[in-house]
Structures are given as C-alpha cells and as structure tokens.
Amino acid sequence: MIAVDWGTSSFRAFRLDAGGRILERRAAARGILTIEGGRFAEELLRQVGDWIAGGATRILMSGMIGSRQGWQEAPYLACPAGPAEIAAALVRVPFDGAQVLLVPGLTHSDAAGTPEVMRGEETQIAGVLGALGRDGIACLPGSHSKWASIANGKVAGFATYLSGEAFAALRGHTILGRMIKDGPTDPSGFARGLARSADPGHLLHHLFGVRTLGLFGRLSEAESGSYLSGLLIGHEVRAALAHGGGTVHLIGSTALCALYAQAIEACGAQAEIHDEDAAARGLAMIGRDASWN
Numbered sequence: 001m002i003a004v005d006w007g008t009s010s011f012r013a014f015r016l017d018a019g020g021r022i023l024e025r026r027a028a029a030r031g032i033l034t035i036e037g038g039r040f041a042e043e044l045l046r047q048v049g050d051w052i053a054g055g056a057t058r059i060l061m062s063g064m065i066g067s068r069q070g071w072q073e074a075p076y077l078a079c080p081a082g083p084a085e086i087a088a089a090l091v092r093v094p095f096d097g098a099q100v101l102l103v104p105g106l107t108h109s110d111a112a113g114t115p116e117v118m119r120g121e122e123t124q125i126a127g128v129l130g131a132l133g134r135d136g137i138a139c140l141p142g143s144h145s146k147w148a149s150i151a152n153g154k155v156a157g158f159a160t161y162l163s164g165e166a167f168a169a170l171r172g173h174t175i176l177g178r179m180i181k182d183g184p185t186d187p188s189g190f191a192r193g194l195a196r197s198a199d200p201g202h203l204l205h206h207l208f209g210v211r212t213l214g215l216f217g218r219l220s221e222a223e224s225g226s227y228l229s230g231l232l233i234g235h236e237v238r239a240a241l242a243h244g245g246g247t248v249h250l251i252g253s254t255a256l257c258a259l260y261a262q263a264i265e266a267c268g269a270q271a272e273i274h275d276e277d278a279a280a281r282g283l284a285m286i287g288r289d290a291s292w293n
Helices: 040-053 083-088 121-132 163-173 175-179 187-196 203-215 221-240 254-266 278-289
Strands: 002-006 011-016 022-028 058-062 091-093 099-102 106-109 115-118 136-140 145-151 154-161 247-251 270-274
Touching: 002 040, 002 278, 011 040, 011 278, 022 040, 040 058, 058 278, 083 121, 083 278, 106 154, 115 154, 121 136, 121 145, 121 154, 121 247, 121 270, 121 278, 154 221, 163 175, 163 221, 175 203, 175 221, 187 221, 187 254, 203 221, 221 254, 247 254, 254 270
Parallel strands: 002 058, 058 099, 136 247, 247 270
Antiparallel strands: 002 011, 011 022, 091 099, 106 115, 136 145, 145 154
C-alpha cells in the first residue's frame, strides 16, 4: 500500500509492506495549495508513479487533500471515532491504475456548541494508539494545535489552539515583531515566557510585555521571539490541562514537541514524544480495515 499524508504545505508518501513496515519514503513541498488547477492526480503520479507501476495499487491518503480545497471532500466524521469508524467512512476517488481512498477528518463540538474540526491529525493519533493505550491525551502542536482526549481507543473529543498561527501573525504583523531578532530558540527567553504565563492577568496583557521588557533593556532581541513563544505555548498548555494532567502524548516535529514537553512538565504533567512516522502507522492501521473492492 502507498500511504500519503498530503497537507496544506507538504506532501509525504510511504510505500508500506503488508505488515505496515515502511519500505520507502518521499517528501516534497507540494502541499495542496501549490497544486494549480486541481491537478492532484497528475501530481500523485509525478510523486509515486513508479511505485504504482511497480504494483502498489492501493493508495490511502489523509490530510487536507480530503478537504473542500483538496482533490475531493471527505465529509467530517463525528466523534467518538477510532480507526474502525474512520475506515468505514473512507471516500473513494476515481483514478486510473490504482484504488485511491481518502480519510475523513473528525468533528466535535465544545461545551458551548462551537464546532471543532481536524484533518490529518486523526490519522497521526491512530498511529500512536498502541503506545497511548485505550485512554489518554494526545497533543499535536502546530499552527492549529490539537488536544484530543482518547477514550476506549477512540478520539472522544478535542480542542484547537491557534498558537502557531498567532505567533506568526504577532511576529510578522504587529509592533512586537520590531523587538524580535530572528534566530534559534533561546532557552532562557522561552523559560521566562513560560513562567510569565503562570502569572495573573490575561494573555493579551502579557503579550505587551514583549515590547516593554525590550524597551527597558530587560529582554534582548535574541530572547524576545522565544519569550513570545513561551507565553503562547504556556497559556495554551495551562488551559488544556486545566481539568487534569497525566501523560500527554506529543506528535509532531521533534523541536516543537520538545518545547511543548517543557511546558507540560512545568505544569505538573508528564510528556511522551512520538516520532514523525505516526501518520504512516495510522494509515497502515486504517488501511487494514478498509474496503478496497
């Protein structure tokens, strides 16, 4: 089987054996927003056509490729949902030379009735269920960070935090950006922002400190970006863990997950970081339950 994780900005493909082991992998900066005219079939052939020609004629895809802006919309599946429920809701896409199925995203409503959605993260969560167990918490940091509660081996519900996109917007389009010098994460700056997030006051009040601490020479330009990151991640983690902790299973880039692990542990919970092949393992699990014929 060919497993494809096709998001907004990137394309990742894995050629799997019958047991779900990764035989080959490929990646390209060819997310759905880069594909002109909806030529997704052509791009898929460009990326993995040789695998198809070699006999890999089952293709399972997750991520934004199944969104309204993607190849074909795969309607959201309501929580609670696990690998079996996801496999039963796969959407078939017409394609010459192979069977192509799309993984649906998940939806959930918060206590106030406001809807939540995810696409792609449900597959990554499926990929760590073996380590996570039947109950637990999964966090997928990113532009739109997801915090999912797992019960009985299914995603019971989840919440989204706009932390990554907020960081980019604040860094690039507000006066705070003038106080920030680009560079690697500064551990001291991040720790200071994380500590500040525990103080009384609203996030919007704390944010202005990025400017004032810099004006008074108490925060360097090299520290400021990391301080801002610590503030945003700190507020997110404290809100997400407000009703209890335990072990949070982190799925995503190693560097970003390490920052979240630091914040989670500062809030009194434990963190376990999983590798970036969770999507491939999740697709393999869903693919085993799929109806291919």
